[in-house]
Amino acid sequence: MIQHLLTLYQKTNTIFSISSSSSSSSSSIIVNSTMKKLMDSGQYRNALVLFDEQAQMNTDFDINMALKACTKLHDYERGIKMEQQLSSHSRSNLFIQTSLIHFYMQCHDIDNANRVFSTITYKTNAIYGAMFKGFISNKMPEKLFDLLDKMVIEPDDVNLNFIFNACAQLNNARAMRIGNKFLREKLNQIRNNNIVLNSAIHMLMKFRDIRNAEHIFEMIKKKDIFSYSSMMKGYVENNMPEKALNLFERMPLNPNDIIYIVTFNACSKLANGRAIEIGNKILNQSLKQFKNNYIVLNSALHMLMRFNDIQRAEHLFELIEKKDIFTYDDLIAASILLCNTYSSLGQFEQATHIRSTRIKEFGKNVKVGLTWTEANGELVQFKAHDRSHRQSQEIYAELDRMSAELIEYGHKYDSSWITRPVKEDESVESILCSHSEKLAIAFNFIQRPVPSIIQITKNLRICGDCHQATKLIAKIRKCEIIVRDANRIHHFYSNGQCSCQDHF
Incomplete structure (x- = not known):
């Protein structure tokens, strides 16, 4: 019976009533499994519907899933209500505690996240990780370092990853001191963890410590696409586009969209014969791989603008224009880039033509650029x-x-x-x-x-x-x-x- 209902769910992706289909124990198993499947497939609203329908048999597992659904949906009122209704037993559940912190951090309620954290007697790496991740997503790396100073257990690899990301985000003297200390002390611990090593490269590149970033990169035995993108982005950020292109040409892996963006940015910065050759080669060979990604196409269009390659820029613009997946704002932004290409060559009539005709074809005029700021009230x-x-x-x-x-x-x-x-x-x-x-x-x-x-x-x-x-x-x-x-x-x-x- 249980397997039959789960198979039915997998085929129909529908919510079904199970209260009368089996015993209480079996029903609980089905609710657990179905909640997880709904969450895994991104059906967060349906997960909450099922949670409400089966309120009498919900376990801590289901409560945890429901809190995660609230987090994904940014449903602040629902999440607050769920915490208020928790039993004392559920409040002591490690997974629920972690999910509550994630929920409040995702909803930018730092005070409540701190409150939940302060009530936890036995703080694990998972609990610290929820706080660390929240501080990073809320652009509060200093808060992460303040908590790190009070941390009474050694950070695991996941938390080292958060620490390195916070160091890269803040990038001041304190960040450099902390980042270099942990990298030096924990290098043996993380030497086979690509995720943490890639974050370390990103951090070192932010510190402008190119030599040590290159040392970490060479130390990685099985370099993945993120190892290469971390190095290449770092080179571009540190005005070393030639090194980024050198690494691109040595890379044995198939590029992803991030690699294409970084490579186009490197070509834009360099804009010499070699850059033109590499940029055009990518467009000739790989355009169909990223033709539905506006961010990559926009980077390519900007590169062609730097090359003053009007003909190719026009062709790429027409490709963007034909895509239904791109918004009017995307098309207008591409139009402005094309205008810039003509203007940089002194061809103002063409720039004016695009500005006055193509943008109108998209059903709107260019908005007047406005900027707001507040000072002294x-x-x-x-x-x-x-x-x-x-x-x-x-x-x-x-x-x-x-x-x-x-x-x-x-x-x-x-x-x-x-x-x-x-x-x-x-x-x-x-x-x-x-x-x-x-x-x-x-x-x-x-x-x-x-x-x-x-x-x-x-x-x-x-x-x-x-x-x-x-x-x-x-x-x-x-x-x-x-x-x-x-x-x-x-x-x-x-x-x-x-x-x-x-x-x-």
Whole structure:
């Protein structure tokens, strides 16, 4: 009977009532098995429906599964209610305790996660791991280190992986001290664990410790695709695109989408004869492997823009345009990249044609780029070249100081991000320096005191010049800048790196 019902579930993927189908013991087994199958197949709502239907026979296993479903669904109210209804026996269950921490961390309720953690008498590596993972996902690596200082057991491989990720995320003196200490002390423990070693490579690359990252990479006996991608991404982030391409050509494994993105980014940075040859070879041989992945195609389009390869960029754009899986925003972003290609070659008529015709074909006009920021209780909105704010004179004076510092530190304003002709009374610097993102950042710098963390929000994707400039501004001014754009959250650190790893 049990096997028959499970087979029925596997074939139909439907919820069925089992309360009268078998004995209590058998029913409990079926509920357990069905809950797991629903969770494994991503049917989280149905798992909760079954949990409610069989409330009288739910075991700790089912409660744990239901909490995981709430976590996946971000169903905060349901999860809170479930914890309130837990028996004292269930509250002491290690798996339920771990799932509760995961739930609260996923819902960004750090206080309740800490509360649950503090009630646990015997804290295992799994319990610490739930907290560590939560701190990383909530961009709180300092909190992870604070808890690590109080940890009374030795971290296992899973937690070492979290520690290395936190070190890479924070990337300051404390992170370097902790990361290097654990890598030195635990190297023998992890030498056969590719997952942890790959995280160590990622961490060392963030530290700009190329030599030790290469040493760890060579130490890995069976290098997987993530070993190669960690090294290649690190090389690109550290402005070593040649080394990334060297490793790509030596790699004996079939590339995945991440490898393609990193390789295209390396080719974009290098943009010489070798890069053009490698980039075009990938497009000739492997396009069908990633033709449905917009992120890879967008990286390829950006590469072709850097190559000034109009014909190929047009062809790739047409491929993107024909794909039903891409959104209008994706198509508009690709259109703007193509505009940039024409503009960088001085072909402004073609750029204007794309801007005025193709974007309209997608059923909308390009939105005006707007950036918001809050300082000293004032919420301010900027658009490009905006002079409407009462402190505009001070803002533009600060922009001039920022621009002078950027140029002194080697920044070159990238004209490929200008999609219209430059007027006689304009320069590339004056156009790009007045983008709304830079205005918002300058506004924060004229506040007293200057905010310890500058936070801005943009309704469109950040442009490449603003992204590069913001990395350098954060490094020069020794501050953190958080930019939430239409695509992701960018955390610019005082070491000049961005959390997106230049995948914007």
